[in-house]
Amino acid sequence: MLDMEPPAGGLTQRPEAAPTRTHALRRPILLVLTLGALVLLCLISIAVGSRQIPLGEVVGTLLHSRDTQADAIVWGVRVPRTALGLAAGAALGLAGAVMQALTRNPLADPGLMGVSAGSALGIVVAIGVLGIASLYATIWFAFTGALVASVVVYVLGGLGRGGTTPVKLALAGVAVTFMMSSLTGALALISPEALNRYRFWSAGSLAGQDMPTILRVLPFLAVGALLALAAGPALNNLSLGDDVAASLGRRPGLVRLQGLLAVTLLTGGAVAVVGPIVFVGLVVPHAARIITGPDQRWLLPFSMLLAPCLLLMADIAGRVIARPQEVQVGIVVAFVGAPFFIALVRRRRLAELTT
Amino acid sequence: MTGLIPGVELSRTAGRTAVRIARPPVSGLVRPRLLVVCLLLAAATFAVFCFGIATGDYPLALSDVVPALWGSGDGGTLLIVQELRLPRALTGLLVGAAFGVSGALFQTMTRNPLASPDMIGITAGAGTAVVAGLVLGFGTGLGTQTLGLSGALITALLIYVLAWKRGTTGYRIILVGIGVSWLFTSTTEYLIARARLYEAQEALGWLFGDLGNRNWGHVRPLALTMAVLLPAALLLSRWTRTLQLGDEVAVGLGIPVQRARLALLLTGVGLVAFGTAAAGPIAFVALVAPQIALRLARTAWPPLTASALTGALIVLVGDLIGRRLITDMELPVGVVTGVLGAPFLLWLLARANRTGSGG
Numbered sequence: 001m002l003d004m005e006p007p008a009g010g011l012t013q014r015p016e017a018a019p020t021r022t023h024a025l026r027r028p029i030l031l032v033l034t035l036g037a038l039v040l041l042c043l044i045s046i047a048v049g050s051r052q053i054p055l056g057e058v059v060g061t062l063l064h065s066r067d068t069q070a071d072a073i074v075w076g077v078r079v080p081r082t083a084l085g086l087a088a089g090a091a092l093g094l095a096g097a098v099m100q101a102l103t104r105n106p107l108a109d110p111g112l113m114g115v116s117a118g119s120a121l122g123i124v125v126a127i128g129v130l131g132i133a134s135l136y137a138t139i140w141f142a143f144t145g146a147l148v149a150s151v152v153v154y155v156l157g158g159l160g161r162g163g164t165t166p167v168k169l170a171l172a173g174v175a176v177t178f179m180m181s182s183l184t185g186a187l188a189l190i191s192p193e194a195l196n197r198y199r200f201w202s203a204g205s206l207a208g209q210d211m212p213t214i215l216r217v218l219p220f221l222a223v224g225a226l227l228a229l230a231a232g233p234a235l236n237n238l239s240l241g242d243d244v245a246a247s248l249g250r251r252p253g254l255v256r257l258q259g260l261l262a263v264t265l266l267t268g269g270a271v272a273v274v275g276p277i278v279f280v281g282l283v284v285p286h287a288a289r290i291i292t293g294p295d296q297r298w299l300l301p302f303s304m305l306l307a308p309c310l311l312l313m314a315d316i317a318g319r320v321i322a323r324p325q326e327v328q329v330g331i332v333v334a335f336v337g338a339p340f341f342i343a344l345v346r347r348r349r350l351a352e353l354t355t
Numbered sequence: 356m357t358g359l360i361p362g363v364e365l366s367r368t369a370g371r372t373a374v375r376i377a378r379p380p381v382s383g384l385v386r387p388r389l390l391v392v393c394l395l396l397a398a399a400t401f402a403v404f405c406f407g408i409a410t411g412d413y414p415l416a417l418s419d420v421v422p423a424l425w426g427s428g429d430g431g432t433l434l435i436v437q438e439l440r441l442p443r444a445l446t447g448l449l450v451g452a453a454f455g456v457s458g459a460l461f462q463t464m465t466r467n468p469l470a471s472p473d474m475i476g477i478t479a480g481a482g483t484a485v486v487a488g489l490v491l492g493f494g495t496g497l498g499t500q501t502l503g504l505s506g507a508l509i510t511a512l513l514i515y516v517l518a519w520k521r522g523t524t525g526y527r528i529i530l531v532g533i534g535v536s537w538l539f540t541s542t543t544e545y546l547i548a549r550a551r552l553y554e555a556q557e558a559l560g561w562l563f564g565d566l567g568n569r570n571w572g573h574v575r576p577l578a579l580t581m582a583v584l585l586p587a588a589l590l591l592s593r594w595t596r597t598l599q600l601g602d603e604v605a606v607g608l609g610i611p612v613q614r615a616r617l618a619l620l621l622t623g624v625g626l627v628a629f630g631t632a633a634a635g636p637i638a639f640v641a642l643v644a645p646q647i648a649l650r651l652a653r654t655a656w657p658p659l660t661a662s663a664l665t666g667a668l669i670v671l672v673g674d675l676i677g678r679r680l681i682t683d684m685e686l687p688v689g690v691v692t693g694v695l696g697a698p699f700l701l702w703l704l705a706r707a708n709r710t711g712s713g714g
Contacts, residue, residue: 105467106530156701171468171646175697178639182693185563186686192552199555203541203548279537328548334541341534342517345527 027298030291034305041312042086046078048316050324053078080211085312085329087214088206088274091221091266093307094228096281097288097300101235102259103166106286110267111278112173113260117180118149119271123201124187128194136213138197139272143217145180146268152176154260169256204275204330206315217269224265225304231258232297239294277330280307283341290344310337389652389661396651396664403671404448408440410675438570446569446633447670447688449577451640453630455648455666456588458641459657460623463595464616465529471642472627475532478636479539480510481628485635486543486558490550499561500573500632507628510535515620522613524602528620564637564689566674573633580629585663588622592659595619599656637673637689640666643696669696 047058053070060066061074095110103112111117122145126132132141153176157169188195234255237245242252267278284307285299292298314332321327364375375382408424409415415423415432422428423436458471472478484506485499515523518531543562547555594615597605605612627641644666645657651665652658673692678685 167468172701174642175700178643178693179697182563182639182690182697185559186690186694189556189559189563189686189690190681190684192556195555195559196552199544199547203544282533328545331541331545334537338534338538341537342531345530345534346517346520 027292031298031301031305034302034309038086038305038309038312041309041316042082045082045085045312045316046074049073049078049319080209080214081206081315082312083211084209084214084274085206085315086308087218087221088270088277089280089308089311090304091224091270092278092281092311093284093288093303093305094225094300095263095266095270096278096283096307097285097296097303098228098231098235098259099263099281100285101239101296101299102256102263103170104239105166105170108170109278109282110263111177111271111276111281112170113263113267114149114153114173114176114180115146115264115267116271116276116278117177117184118145118147119143119268120184120198120202120276121145121149121180121187122272124184124191124194124198127197128187128191133193139213139217142201142272143220143268146271147264149176149180150260150264150268154257169260201275203328204277204333205328206274206311207326207328209273213273217273220265220269224262224269227258227262228266229300229304231255231262232300235259235296239296275328275330277311277333279337280311280333283337283344284310286341286344386652386654389654389658392648392652393658393661393664396648396661396668400448400664400668400671403668403675404444407444407447407671407675408436410679411435411440442571442574443566443569443674444671445574446577447566447674448667449574449581450566450630450634450637451644451667451670452585452663453577453581453626453666454637454641454670455644455662455664456585456659457623457626457630458643458666459645459648459659459662460588460591460595460619460626461641462645463592463599463656464619464623465526466599467529468646470529472623473636473638473641474536475514475529476534476536476539477507477510477514477532477624477627478631478638479536479543480513481507481631482562482636483539483543483546484509485561486546486550489558489561490546490554499635500576503635504628504632507624507631510539511620511624511628515617523616528616560687561635562689563687564635564692565687566634566670567685567687569633577629577633580625584622584625587618588626588659591615591619591622596656634670635687635689637670637692639689639693639696640669643700644669647696647700 047053099108119142122141123138126138126141153173157172188198237248237250285303288302314336315329318327318332362377366373372385409417409420419432423432461470481503484502488502514532518527597610645662648661648665649657674688677688677691
């Protein structure tokens with residue numbers, strides 16, 4: 001499944017032998033179960049916090065709004081927060097799966113196209129250079145930074161003979177990321193206000209956003225998600241190599257463009273609001289692949305559902321462990337996700353698949 | 356091509372020349388391009404090294420600097436060169452070379468141009484240790500050097516233990532390393548977010564890599580490490596190239612795969628741990644130097660000596676610019692190397708693409 005070839009041939013992913021199929025309905029059933037778990041997590045996320053609300057009351061409030069204190073907490077604070085976790089998690093999981101398929105590199109994360117670094121630069125430029133203080137305005141600067149970074153990477157990765165290849169894209173992404181994070185560092189060191197905002201954004205948090213902000217980013221995420229999910233069959237063909245994909249009637253260049261556009265919209269929108277929690281997008285596709293095997297048509301929806309599960313779980317845990325204070329979701333995700341990821345790497349026969 | 360010199364046989368294939376001498380029976384490969392690239396890089400590194408020492412608030416003439424390196428000159432010049440500027444330049448040189456070689460080893464071992472010691476979390480562990488020291492006052496008195504070194508070594512040990520399961524593979528080491536790196540990076544972010552602003556500034560400066568106020572105490576441990584590990588890396592490079600063909604082939608060719616990988620890992624980690632302890636994680640260098648060297652020399656794998664020289668050159672040029680760019684403050688070297696090295700890597704990529712030799 002995950003496989004690296006000698007550098008001359010670049011990084012390629014070899015299709016794994018079909019996963020042992022014990023039951024034809026296994027994947028649909030698991031998908032429904034994951035969806036159920038996600039709904040449950042959403043309810044818990046609305047219920048848990050510095051003031052606990054019983055699950056029954058949560059459902060009641062959600063179904064028909066009443067004028068109580070619980071109602072204000074649910075609709076004013078917890079629902080936006082949960083919605084943000086849902087949207088950002090789905091976006092990052094989906095973007096990660098697409099990115100790994102496009103670059104054929106299991107180490108690719110959605111930030112590889114320079115998106116996180118571009119967002120960070122957007123934020124410090126807005127605050128440090130232009131002196132903009134509004135939280136809302138900096139989100140748009142972050143999003144613009146992400147778009148610019150991603151276009152630069154795409155153009156640079158496609159220079160020269162042969163057009164875009166996975167290795168060229170990955171290297172161009174790394175180079176642009178480092179350049180932008182260096183500029184970010186320089187600006188943050190020169191301007192203390194920029195550093196102050198940057199350090200809180202960069203720890204990653206779901207808290208403190210209101211519904212209008214989330215709704216304004218949502219269209220970008222929705223378009224990105226549609227593009228990504230629609231690219232599934234084409235990504236399957238592309239995993240056989242550009243030549244085979246072309247002979248199957250795909251245009252590799254167009255598929256890559258579609259995929260990268262999707263990744264940029266999804267990651268750019270999510271990261272601008274919640275901060276650079278892109279590791280969610282790295283780890284979740286690996287977990288999803290255990291269930292689905294290499295078939296992108298299943299991998300993409302599973303990644304899209306599993307990632308918000310991880311993000312919401314981490315956010316709930318972050319509210320509970322240090323009550324009444326909170327630990328940012330970025331750090332909790334790391335402490336939940338990293339051991340899981342390491343256990344996964346140890347359990348799977350990933351190593352033996354590397355030739 | 357035979358018969359130019361009696362008893363010496365030359366045969367040329369794609370960019371390299373095989374030399375066979377009949378008596379004594381010696382043979383070897385010569386890559387003229389690699390040789391020229393190394394010589395040019397060495398010359399450029401030495402030039403920037405001397406120029407960096409000559410530049411400063413009290414400028415010196417280059418003709419005074421070079422003799423002063425060997426200890427001749429008047430008292431004032433000697434003091435400035437030997438006590439103030441030489442330790443900094445040497446730290447930069449050694450750290451750059453250490454990162455370059457370490458990156459080359461990791462990229463060859465894992466067969467992945469994105470792999471670098473930064474990515475698998477060794478520098479992240481060092482970063483957490485140092486930032487915890489700055490913010491929480493943890494291990495006060497140890498100094499950033501000891502904290503960074505112990506952080507890096509403990510992280511490396513942790514990664515190796517976690518990746519061990521009836522042996523390790525380069526791939527599993529990388530993936531476990533990514534998980535560990537994530538853990539430490541987030542911890543550092545958390546510490547910076549809850550720190551006071553001036554502490555955050557100090558921490559950020561260290562995290563980018565800084566060569567300010569280096570003394571001989573920074574140079575000595577680094578020089579000793581390099582004296583041991585650099586030759587080790589060169590000796591190991593025979594194994595590295597075979598490991599690239601895959602574990603099965605390497606076993607078939609008689610390479611002790613597990614021992615070879617452990618040795619490579621120890622060498623790479625040692626280089627980067629001591630480098631980070633001395634100057635902070637100048638992140639970009641380990642990743643980009645081998646890739647630049649590889650494209651300059653047009654070899655199939657990152658060449659070690661050229662990677663070392665490229666790394667040293669990047670750090671020295673970065674430090675020189677960081678010191679002189681803004682008049683009232685010094686930019687940490689890591690900030691400059693990123694802004695500087697990235698366009699160069701991109702230019703090389705674009706050029707290699709045009710000639711059709713790009714990956």
